[in-house]
Amino acid sequence: MRSSAYLGYGIGIIISILIILLLSIDSLHSWRVEGEFNVGHENLSCNECHDKATGSIQQQIQSNIQYLISERENVTTFNFEIPDNKDCFACHERDNDRHKVHRFNEPKFKKVRDKIQPQLCVSCHLEHNGVRVTAELDMCQHCHEKTVIKDDPIEVSHEDLVKSKSWKTCLGCHDFHGNHYNEPPTKLNKMIPSDIIKKYFEGGNDPYSLNKREKSKETRYEN
Amino acid sequence: MKINRIDLLLLGLFGCLAIFLFVQAPKPLPEDDELKGEEISVENLFKIVAHENNIARTNWTKYIVGDGLKAGLKFDEDWRKNEIEAGPLPALFLREVASHLEKSEIPLGLFLGSDFPIATVNKFEGYQVTAFKQIRQDHQPQFFYDNEVARYTAMFPDIAGVTACVKCHNEHKNSPKTDWELDDIMGATTWLYPKKTVTRDELIKVISELRSAFAKAYVSFTEKTSSFKNITPPVIGDKWPSEGYFIPHADVFLARFEQEASKETLKLLLVK
Numbered sequence: 001m002r003s004s005a006y007l008g009y010g011i012g013i014i015i016s017i018l019i020i021l022l023l024s025i026d027s028l029h030s031w032r033v034e035g036e037f038n039v040g041h042e043n044l045s046c047n048e049c050h051d052k053a054t055g056s057i058q059q060q061i062q063s064n065i066q067y068l069i070s071e072r073e074n075v076t077t078f079n080f081e082i083p084d085n086k087d088c089f090a091c092h093e094r095d096n097d098r099h100k101v102h103r104f105n106e107p108k109f110k111k112v113r114d115k116i117q118p119q120l121c122v123s124c125h126l127e128h129n130g131v132r133v134t135a136e137l138d139m140c141q142h143c144h145e146k147t148v149i150k151d152d153p154i155e156v157s158h159e160d161l162v163k164s165k166s167w168k169t170c171l172g173c174h175d176f177h178g179n180h181y182n183e184p185p186t187k188l189n190k191m192i193p194s195d196i197i198k199k200y201f202e203g204g205n206d207p208y209s210l211n212k213r214e215k216s217k218e219t220r221y222e223n
Numbered sequence: 224m225k226i227n228r229i230d231l232l233l234l235g236l237f238g239c240l241a242i243f244l245f246v247q248a249p250k251p252l253p254e255d256d257e258l259k260g261e262e263i264s265v266e267n268l269f270k271i272v273a274h275e276n277n278i279a280r281t282n283w284t285k286y287i288v289g290d291g292l293k294a295g296l297k298f299d300e301d302w303r304k305n306e307i308e309a310g311p312l313p314a315l316f317l318r319e320v321a322s323h324l325e326k327s328e329i330p331l332g333l334f335l336g337s338d339f340p341i342a343t344v345n346k347f348e349g350y351q352v353t354a355f356k357q358i359r360q361d362h363q364p365q366f367f368y369d370n371e372v373a374r375y376t377a378m379f380p381d382i383a384g385v386t387a388c389v390k391c392h393n394e395h396k397n398s399p400k401t402d403w404e405l406d407d408i409m410g411a412t413t414w415l416y417p418k419k420t421v422t423r424d425e426l427i428k429v430i431s432e433l434r435s436a437f438a439k440a441y442v443s444f445t446e447k448t449s450s451f452k453n454i455t456p457p458v459i460g461d462k463w464p465s466e467g468y469f470i471p472h473a474d475v476f477l478a479r480f481e482q483e484a485s486k487e488t489l490k491l492l493l494v495k
Contacts, residue, residue, distance in 0.1 A: 054252060102325035
């Protein structure tokens, strides 16, 4: 190999090491994230959602090399764990939730799980997107296609709304998690228009109510 | 072959890396499923959790809801709402337990369903309909592997144990069936677990987490009664609703449960 090639490799290695060192500085954590924090999470540090993975870095590298040479069955998570529902519950656990995610693990929801994975918080609230909700406005269609209400109090029955596939109207009256103190209107002209809901999903003002049943924790580490 | 300084440097670097990773390396991380020991069938696990759940729910239904209603306590399907001053109905107590299980470290799933549920979301679909028909016929639990969810599954009959169950379901405005009778099979509890066998340590952890879920569900109730503003909160102590406007402290409720459940649980735990 020519000396200029060695020089190239050397410079590459040095630059790589410098980048890694820069990225490991805590005050520069925003350089490491995949994208903008979601609304309400702007001031969180990485360890609010990402638990430290088991073992030291040395053990993790060792385990993954063992995995590569088939000396180990499973891949070892490196540095930080991938967040799961429990990490979300650490701040957002709500006993009143009308759509508790774990209920979607029930066998009957198999088809819905295959389509939108509602059993995972991140399916609707994918982090690092700079918004509040990443789901579609018409998501209710996946479970409520047979909804019929006895003595339905609204001017256009739920059954008719379902028949006409007016799925974007659902969230105009009902907030998904039921965490707002608001009485669903009985008249369609009182419902929240879907463009306002869309803006709320994107991080805009809360159109349901500012009065919430349960408030989120500011940090998972508070008592 | 000629070896120059750069080659030597690279060899040295890889050598140091190998020493760092393998020679000087700390103890290797254990595999996730490295728990070893005598293997117990998941069917036995299901029998134990179903037995424990049966005792906890029966005690809740008979001694808290049944006697509590006579003593003046209230129970409501919307009990979680701040404006409703009431405790959870039996099916909702089970749902509380299921929620706490979901938040625990064990992969045990619990659901309640029926062919005539009050809430349509609890209506059985697919293979659960077939399994439940069999339960109605022979009153025996069903065990199978569910390919769709990749979980070992058990369904146990859920029987109307006290008149409060029958009365509430027959009188509820959304009930699709209004002629329930005492001792009818009103539905089934469905349990899910991902492994075919467990070690005894794993099984004990499952029992421990399940009991912890019962405790947390019960504490949710006592905390709710303490927040009552418009009605007098019941006295929490060592007395039961059968003795008046009282509810037992969580420790008292659990002590009674443990006394009634543990003998059979131990018997099942010793089965190979």
